[in-house]
Amino acid sequence: MKSVPELVEGGAVDLPAVMAVMNESFDPRYGERWTFAQCAGLLPMPGVWLTLARVGDAVCGFALARIVADEAELLLLAVRKDAQRHGIGRRLLDAFLSGARSxxxxHFHLEVRDGNPAIHLYESAGFTLAGRRRDxxxxxxxxxxxxxxxxxxxxPRR
Ligand SMILES: CC(C)(COP(=O)(O)OP(=O)(O)OC[C@H]1O[C@@H](n2cnc3c(N)ncnc32)[C@H](O)[C@@H]1OP(=O)(O)O)[C@@H](O)C(=O)NCCC(=O)NCCS
Structure with missing residues (x-):
């Protein structure tokens, strides 16, 4: 990764670029990807926000998140394969946490496929196992x- 990506808030106009990262980064064998319609349907909902990792106009990663009351959920996190292992996923996760705090x-939670290496990233950020959803x-x-x-x-800090 030659340039350090900037993290910016994204919107509906960015969904084609988000889908390109989604389709390239998620292994199709596991059924973790969302469709364009799922993303486009969720994004306008209250409490939903999208963070992009961008170099110039090129999106190389994104995080999609939602907050309801004091519970924030990381719905999707992905980084283009050729940009992985350069700390972008961790920056997007940190941005999710700070955006959710603000x-x-x-409470922060997320779902991840059992066996996905992303679990290492989440555990290193303080997430622990809370449950399992079979199949x-x-x-x-x-x-x-x-x-x-x-x-x-x-x-809460008092
Ligand atoms: C998960 C993902 C977003 C991580 O992005 P990334 O930019 O590569 O992450 P980082 O470089 O910030 O990695 C941070 C740490 O996470 C862990 N990690 C990330 N990918 C890993 C892998 N494939 N195997 C083991 N540990 C991994 C490591 O501890 C890593 O730190 P290190 O590189 O210093 O060892 C990226 O691998 C991805 O897009 N995967 C496909 C989509 C996906 O499964 N998303 C998660 C479910 S929503």
Whole structure:
């Protein structure tokens, strides 16, 4: 990665670039990808925000998140393959946490496929195992994969 990407808020106009990163980064075997319609349907909902990692006009990563009351959920996190392992995923995760805090979150959670290496990233940021959803992801050839729910709690500072 020659240039350090900037993190900026994205919108509906960025969804084609987001889908390009999604389709390139998620392994199609596991059924973790969202469709354009799913992303476009969710983005205008209250409490939803999109963060882009961008070099110039080129999007190399993104995080999609939602807050309801004091609970924030990281819905999607992805970095283009050729930009991975340069700290962009961690920066996007940190941006999710700080963006959620500034919106009043105390509880943070996410779902991730059991076995996804992203679990290392989430654990290093303080997320711990909270539950398992059996057969949550429908992959190719009729296979299913469990989702793990990871959570992190930060009591309010008084
Ligand atoms: C998960 C993902 C976003 C990480 O992005 P990234 O920019 O490569 O992450 P970082 O470079 O910030 O990595 C931070 C740490 O996460 C861990 N990590 C990331 N990818 C890893 C891998 N493939 N194997 C093991 N550890 C990994 C490491 O601890 C890493 O730190 P290190 O490089 O100093 O060892 C990226 O791999 C991706 O887009 N994967 C496909 C989509 C996906 O599965 N998203 C998560 C589910 S929503």
């Amino acid at each position: 919106r009043g979150a105390e 949550y992801y429908s992959g190719d050839a009729g296979r299913t994969f469990d989702a793990l729910t990871l959570a992190k709690f930060e009591p």
